[in-house]
Amino acid sequence: MADTDRKDRAEYEVPLGIVHSALLEPFRTRLFVDDETVVDAEITYDSAHRGIERIMEGMPVQKGLIITERICGICSHIHLWNGTRMVEQGLGIEVPQRAHHIRVIGNELERIHSHLLFLGHAFEILGHETFSMRCFMLREPVQNILFFLSGNRVHYTISVIGGIRPRADIDKEKRRTLLGMLNSLEEGCKNFANRALKDSLIVSRIKEIGYLSKDDAVKYGALGPNLRASGVCEDVRTRVSEYSNFDFDIIVYDGGAVLDRVACRVFEVLESIKIIRQALETLPDEEPMNVDFEIGEMGFSTSYNEAARGEIYDSCALDESGRIKNYINRTPSMSSISAMEVSCIGDHLTDASLIIASCDPCLTCTNRITVVDENKGREYVLGPDEIRSMTRRRRI
């Protein structure tokens, strides 16, 4: 929508950001309000652009894949896993089942800590400090498990091409400790779920705001828990072969409001714990690493997987000496941004930042398409309007 249309409908514009207390990450939200009701919203997220896809061009693939992990500090494992998976599929490298299990464990632990972080933030913005602190307190054991498993709290580097990094292997001793840690984590999460979702104060505050209908969710490309909270049963894990051995439920809610998005994530945490327990119990006894492969030329290869926030896609090709050509990484937040904007519309201004937070924005991965106009010496990010007008010009 052009700016003039917005001005006709809106009385005021409320800008938040780039650095703002309610946002944490540097992005800019423009809310167009009419008598305190949001009529339109716009999220700009170009301030963390680091050009990762660009710097990976021409790197040896092993080195380049480690950089994918630095795309995001919340969902670091899935970027690396999906990248490795793509190269393994493209080159036909066989991976031991044990490595698959450990990678799945990493991904589910990551989903748990990401969802707990989300809950902490949502309650913080809601103004319920106690619940928020309880979430962060619950999250620390998960970080400790990850630290225990891999030696780093944020960038675990579990997957390498052909298997897993030896440090992240799970021996018998480690397995027993992990199962014990998991039990206490599950108990904590169950207690918290019971307490939070039965709290009438919280439920009445979040049950009718931030509505995102099923049609809108599909139309604007919401992904992951945001999509599932709007009543669409879609999970990439059902199509990923590594998950075929595990039994888990897909949590779907019909409401599409903030409450549904919160509840969906709470119960996904419990499902993830279920998957981790299965993976630990059925861990095959074999070498976790296949070193019998050669890296060479690879055609265009792609891979899809389910990150904590939804579908993630990676693709690239390799040249004769195994250097990366054209790495593309599409992350879930990129697609969910428009759904966030839409779900703010029609709500009170004071709810807007909560609604945006309830869609779980994570924008380090999303900054892209920055256009640098060297003649005029300016730099800008392509918005939908420019893309549309460029498309139109092209046709003539």
Place this chain on the structure above:
Amino acid sequence: MMLKETSRKNAVHIMLVYTGGCNGCDIEVVNAVLSPFYDLEQYKVMLTWNPREADILAVTGPVTKKIAPALKEIYDAIPEPKLVAAIGACATVGGPYANLGGDLGSSDQIIGGVEKVIPVDAKLPGCPPRPEDILQVVASVIPLLAEKR
């Protein structure tokens, strides 16, 4: 000790600015160190989002070109005496985005290292640094704050 110094030492406010890293350090500072588990508030250090109130500015992430002016503005808005702590490999030297090795050089979207934009008093490497280390760095710059005026 003067009244002013005593009071300053007992109410330190830390402000966090995230300048384009991967969120890792950022979350470690806000959600680990300020959570009840590690609890930075035991040293009477409070988190604030208002630069006019802040004493310590914690910066995480390699400074991207887009956010450098905002960072400078925030730095200028903080009243004296102020300290800047660069937390994480990105904030100290530019991290994985700056040091790519070989003829690849650094990413041209980042300035790299907070030092290049504003003066830095404490640096903490690590990707990400452990919460215990972050605690230590913050606890060790508090006396500096009392000396500075």
